[in-house]
Amino acid sequence: MKRFTTLEEPLEEHLPRGIFGAIQGALKKEQELAHPAPYNPEDGSVWLLQSSDTDETLTETFGVPFTQLGFEQVLHYRDQELFVGYRVINNSRCDTLVIPDASWLTDEWREWLLAHLSPHQKQHRSKALSTEESTND
Numbered sequence: 001m002k003r004f005t006t007l008e009e010p011l012e013e014h015l016p017r018g019i020f021g022a023i024q025g026a027l028k029k030e031q032e033l034a035h036p037a038p039y040n041p042e043d044g045s046v047w048l049l050q051s052s053d054t055d056e057t058l059t060e061t062f063g064v065p066f067t068q069l070g071f072e073q074v075l076h077y078r079d080q081e082l083f084v085g086y087r088v089i090n091n092s093r094c095d096t097l098v099i100p101d102a103s104w105l106t107d108e109w110r111e112w113l114l115a116h117l118s119p120h121q122k123q124h125r126s127k128a129l130s131t132e133e134s135t136n137d
Contacts, residue, residue: 002048005041018080026096044094051104
């Protein structure tokens, strides 16, 4: 898992455009929330889940395995092939996890993320799936 705390750090990585944009956007949001004080990564960080991550590495970082992270909100950006999860702790810290919707993402984790999409996205996804089914008939 890779932690990003400055706008410069994603520039140093070779990230796909969608992931780069999600990380940059989350970091900018953290800075806006902190304003006028400077952004303090201890009040919330941006994390990129990587293929080497497991429940063990997540527990080492966050104290719980993936399906117990307790996201406040989960968004799925199908066109960018990624999920973004927001984890709020004690109303004072928000960690943002950028999760590539890649082949290495386990079925268990992908299904869990899809089951925990924000209500608006669940409704939109349901309509999209029923449209796909009717065109395949």
